[in-house]
Amino acid sequence: xxxxxxxxxxFFEPKGIALIGASKNPLKGGQSILKNLMAGFKGxxxxxxxxxxxxxxxxxxxxxxxxxxxxxxxxxxxxAEATVKAAKECAERGIPGVMVQSAGFxxxxxxxxxxxxxxxxxxxxxxxxxxxxxxxxxxxxxKNHVFSFVSPAIWDEELVPGRVSFIxxxxxxxxxxxxxxxxxxxxxxxxxxxxxxxxxVDECDLLEYLIDDPDTGTVGLYLESMKNGKxxxxxxxxxxxxxxxxxxxxxxxxxxxxxxxxxxxxxxxxIISGALAQAGVVEAGDFMELMDLCRTLAQYPETSSSCGGxxxxxxxxxxxxxxxxDFLDQHGLVIADLSSKTKRALKNIFPEWMPVxxxxxxxxxxxxxxxxxxxxxxxxxVCADPGVDxxxxxxxxxxxxxxxxxxxxxxxxxxSGKPVFAWLLGKRNEAHCFGVQCRxxxxxxxxxxxxxxxxxxxxFR
Amino acid sequence: xxxxxxxxxxFFEPKGIALIGASKNPLKGGQSILKNLMAGFKGxxxxxxxxxxxxxxxxxxxxxxxxxxxxxxxxxxxxAEATVKAAKECAERGIPGVMVQSAGFxxxxxxxxxxxxxxxxxxxxxxxxxxxxxxxxxxxxxKNHVFSFVSPAIWDEELVPGRVSFIxxxxxxxxxxxxxxxxxxxxxxxxxxxxxxxxxVDECDLLEYLIDDPDTGTVGLYLESMKNGKxxxxxxxxxxxxxxxxxxxxxxxxxxxxxxxxxxxxxxxxIISGALAQAGVVEAGDFMELMDLCRTLAQYPETSSSCGGxxxxxxxxxxxxxxxxDFLDQHGLVIADLSSKTKRALKNIFPEWMPVxxxxxxxxxxxxxxxxxxxxxxxxxVCADPGVDxxxxxxxxxxxxxxxxxxxxxxxxxxSGKPVFAWLLGKRNEAHCFGVQCRxxxxxxxxxxxxxxxxxxxxFR
Numbered sequence: 001x002x003x004x005x006x007x008x009x010x011f012f013e014p015k016g017i018a019l020i021g022a023s024k025n026p027l028k029g030g031q032s033i034l035k036n037l038m039a040g041f042k043g044x045x046x047x048x049x050x051x052x053x054x055x056x057x058x059x060x061x062x063x064x065x066x067x068x069x070x071x072x073x074x075x076x077x078x079x080a081e082a083t084v085k086a087a088k089e090c091a092e093r094g095i096p097g098v099m100v101q102s103a104g105f106x107x108x109x110x111x112x113x114x115x116x117x118x119x120x121x122x123x124x125x126x127x128x129x130x131x132x133x134x135x136x137x138x139x140x141x142x143k144n145h146v147f148s149f150v151s152p153a154i155w156d157e158e159l160v161p162g163r164v165s166f167i168x169x170x171x172x173x174x175x176x177x178x179x180x181x182x183x184x185x186x187x188x189x190x191x192x193x194x195x196x197x198x199x200x201v202d203e204c205d206l207l208e209y210l211i212d213d214p215d216t217g218t219v220g221l222y223l224e225s226m227k228n229g230k231x232x233x234x235x236x237x238x239x240x241x242x243x244x245x246x247x248x249x250x251x252x253x254x255x256x257x258x259x260x261x262x263x264x265x266x267x268x269x270x271i272i273s274g275a276l277a278q279a280g281v282v283e284a285g286d287f288m289e290l291m292d293l294c295r296t297l298a299q300y301p302e303t304s305s306s307c308g309g310x311x312x313x314x315x316x317x318x319x320x321x322x323x324x325x326d327f328l329d330q331h332g333l334v335i336a337d338l339s340s341k342t343k344r345a346l347k348n349i350f351p352e353w354m355p356v357x358x359x360x361x362x363x364x365x366x367x368x369x370x371x372x373x374x375x376x377x378x379x380x381x382v383c384a385d386p387g388v389d390x391x392x393x394x395x396x397x398x399x400x401x402x403x404x405x406x407x408x409x410x411x412x413x414x415x416s417g418k419p420v421f422a423w424l425l426g427k428r429n430e431a432h433c434f435g436v437q438c439r440x441x442x443x444x445x446x447x448x449x450x451x452x453x454x455x456x457x458x459x460f461r
Numbered sequence: 462x463x464x465x466x467x468x469x470x471x472f473f474e475p476k477g478i479a480l481i482g483a484s485k486n487p488l489k490g491g492q493s494i495l496k497n498l499m500a501g502f503k504g505x506x507x508x509x510x511x512x513x514x515x516x517x518x519x520x521x522x523x524x525x526x527x528x529x530x531x532x533x534x535x536x537x538x539x540x541a542e543a544t545v546k547a548a549k550e551c552a553e554r555g556i557p558g559v560m561v562q563s564a565g566f567x568x569x570x571x572x573x574x575x576x577x578x579x580x581x582x583x584x585x586x587x588x589x590x591x592x593x594x595x596x597x598x599x600x601x602x603x604k605n606h607v608f609s610f611v612s613p614a615i616w617d618e619e620l621v622p623g624r625v626s627f628i629x630x631x632x633x634x635x636x637x638x639x640x641x642x643x644x645x646x647x648x649x650x651x652x653x654x655x656x657x658x659x660x661x662v663d664e665c666d667l668l669e670y671l672i673d674d675p676d677t678g679t680v681g682l683y684l685e686s687m688k689n690g691k692x693x694x695x696x697x698x699x700x701x702x703x704x705x706x707x708x709x710x711x712x713x714x715x716x717x718x719x720x721x722x723x724x725x726x727x728x729x730x731x732i733i734s735g736a737l738a739q740a741g742v743v744e745a746g747d748f749m750e751l752m753d754l755c756r757t758l759a760q761y762p763e764t765s766s767s768c769g770g771x772x773x774x775x776x777x778x779x780x781x782x783x784x785x786x787d788f789l790d791q792h793g794l795v796i797a798d799l800s801s802k803t804k805r806a807l808k809n810i811f812p813e814w815m816p817v818x819x820x821x822x823x824x825x826x827x828x829x830x831x832x833x834x835x836x837x838x839x840x841x842x843v844c845a846d847p848g849v850d851x852x853x854x855x856x857x858x859x860x861x862x863x864x865x866x867x868x869x870x871x872x873x874x875x876x877s878g879k880p881v882f883a884w885l886l887g888k889r890n891e892a893h894c895f896g897v898q899c900r901x902x903x904x905x906x907x908x909x910x911x912x913x914x915x916x917x918x919x920x921f922r
Contacts, residue, residue, distance in 0.1 A: 327746075
């Protein structure tokens with residue numbers, strides 16, 4: 001018997017994949033998985049279906065036992081009852097792992113629990129890793145791997161690669177949610193791993209892989225249970241990458257719902273939060289918040305926490321500056337005292353009557369001198385100020401069109417090594433395009449000031 | 462001398478408006494105001510400019526003294542120094558009020574403060590109401606009134622009428638922000654009143670008008686100062702409409718920023734929050750939060766708070782159900798215990814293996830029976846359940862297209878008299894269209910579960 005701690009790397013870097021349950025029916029998941037494999041995966045694809053000689057133009061095999069090398073793992077998408085035999089044959093064939101995407105296991109109770117235990121035993125006995133069951137597998141836009149029955153519509157938006165990887169106990173978060181955030185231009189991702197009932201491969205195995213994965217800058221997790229809390233917290237502590245956790249089922253009612261979702265025992269809110277904080281984990285309460293924290297920390301993973309989080313706020317609205325100040329105060333960040341050099345530089349572009357203070361209201365200067373030079377000069381001044389650790393700027397796009405040259409600003413920020421954050425309002429399509437441009441330039445963009453400052457605070461923790 | 466408590470109604474229902482500072486220059490605010498007036502206002506418009514005989518095809522008058530009746534008020538948009546003489550002439554002409562949109566008063570200090578005091582004295586002496594200075598006036602999409610130098614681009618999205626009115630100490634919130642929320646389909650509005658330095662007309666005068674305004678269902682305020690706290694709190698207590706306040710400058714740094722923005726003295730966080738809560742006011746911390754609370758309360762202003770806020774959650778994602786439960790618990794709302802009749806109705810559409818619980822995960826039923834009948838039956842069942850006070854449903858739009866018949870659902874909800882709330886994810890354009898459809902059917906839609914539940918809690922307070 002092989003070690004159960006055997007690496008899970010082969011799921012991420014396979015040379016060949018068998019698909020047990022390949023289907024010709026366009027309404028079936030077995031067809032979606034095949035389409036998704038063929039759309040991006042460059043290795044060997046072996047459909048397994050005793051009823052066909054070919055599926056989607058690929059040779060189909062009657063059994064996994066007939067599949068040639070190389071085959072790193074088999075995706076199994078057949079009725080739960082039939083998965084045990086299939087998994088046994090995979091073990092017999094000497095395949096390192098299976099990814100069981102079928103449902104009908106512990107989450108349905110009764111017979112499903114029995115089947116799940118049988119799967120577990122087969123894996124244990126043969127040292128074969130089992131990912132799932134009741135999961136949506138893996139989506140990896142960097143490698144163009146979609147090992148999942150997610151709708152092939154996910155390719156329509158083009159998979160947006162990024163530096164954030166997710167480990168989630170939720171199909172929604174590895175399917176619809178990804179389509180949402182990619183089509184909205186929110187962020188790109190590296191890997192989304194849906195772990196389902198985690199009969200074997202769990203968040204610890206995947207986290208261990210991801211904290212050494214060069215394509216991953218930050219790991220976000222949605223978890224309903226933590227089976228091996230100690231190992232998980234040890235890994236978080238060891239990780240030099242930021243880790244963000246959304247723990248579902250922290251309330252009593254939530255915990256009860258978690259039990260019926262993935263058969264997970266959820267725990268007490270305060271204990272979990274305390275343990276996570278001690279291990280250096282950032283906690284999120286909601287799905288978009290998880291995404292926002294992850295994409296921000298992926299952009300700025302290594303900001304020295306020795307500085308005080310002194311923020312320069314560049315705005316076009318006095319009110320937005322004030323509300324920003326209130327949020328910065330609430331999150332323990334500081335409105336930077338601008339140096340006299342910075343003040344002189346700003347004074348040069350301000351109307352005479354206007355005193356220079358932080359938050360810096362650029363609107364009167366923009367009205368007088370136009371947006372491009374004012375934004376650039378103000379941005380240069382605050383980025384060069386040794387008393388400023390980060391810049392929070394506000395932009396409105398559309399209608400008035402008094403927008404900055406964002407490429408130039410991104411270059412200034414990059415030269416200074418200081419994190420910058422944007423609060424973006426505007427007309428729907430123009431703001432969307434500007435937001436995507438910011439994302440591509442590495443500037444995190446937010447629609448709410450409070451969320452922007454929360455993410456800023458996570459960077460400066 | 463007339464009473465200073467004279468009504469401000471004429472600003473909202475004028476028969477004629479003079480524009481002192483009408484300009485032919487398309488880059489000037491005096492041109493924008495005229496364009497905006499001509500685009501929607503059905504009454505008389507009198508440009509005043511001694512340099513022209515006509516502006517935009519309208520007869521122009523050399524002085525306000527030459528303008529014929531009817532003229533309820535004059536919008537003044539000329540350099541600050543010249544406004545005092547203009548205001549004097551308006552008083553001499555017997556005009557009930559002026560709306561001074563020019564800047565350069567108390568917010569710039571020195572000479573500006575003197576000018577502002579001179580304006581105040583003219584108003585006092587003549588019983589003429591003064592709205593402003595340093596403000597963006599009024600935008601009223603119900604009446605198609607834009608009495609503001611906001612960019613005429615605001616008309617491009619068509620002004621979306623709604624039941625929420627705003628009183629704001631911020632130009633941004635009555636200009637760019639409106640374009641943002643209207644183009645994003647977030648909400649429509651009734652009136653946005655930008656009050657600037659409020660030398661005379663203040664939040665109390667406008668609130669007094671709005672709480673009796675038939676077009677206003679909810680009033681939202683962004684305030685940096687409260688000059689007459691007692692009158693304001695009395696009005697809030699008297700109002701039978703929900704009132705939501707975002708108070709800027711609650712932190713020390715924020716208060717300092719407020720001082721330089723509108724010359725306002727902001728106050729202590731805890732005292733303000735306590736007084737507002739006592740007066741039945743809902744407090745917001747951020748701009749979008751203010752909008753979300755207002756649009757929700759405008760939809761459901763009169764929900765009896767005698768019931769317990771027992772919520773049925775209809776979802777397509779176990780994880781979203783769990784996170785919803787956690788938020789409901791956090792906000793003092795309750796996961797409804799479904800009646801046995803409701804459970805039987807759900808059992809009929811569920812796969813056999815699946816137990817019925819709340820949150821109700823509809824996905825397996827949708828996969829088996831299709832989205833339209835499942836959503837409709839589930840919605841009917843929970844809306845008819847006497848143990849359910851409101852429904853929180855989750856929808857994903859795009860790709861899989863397993864979406865409900867939302868018009869039918871809105872009708873079921875309306876028949877039941879129960880508030881419904883939607884959490885909406887999806888591909889950008891499809892989700893946008895669905896969201897606008899929901900808005901038009903009177904269903905508040907949210908992008909974050911936490912915000913949805915916060916707004917739900919405000920309804921059930």
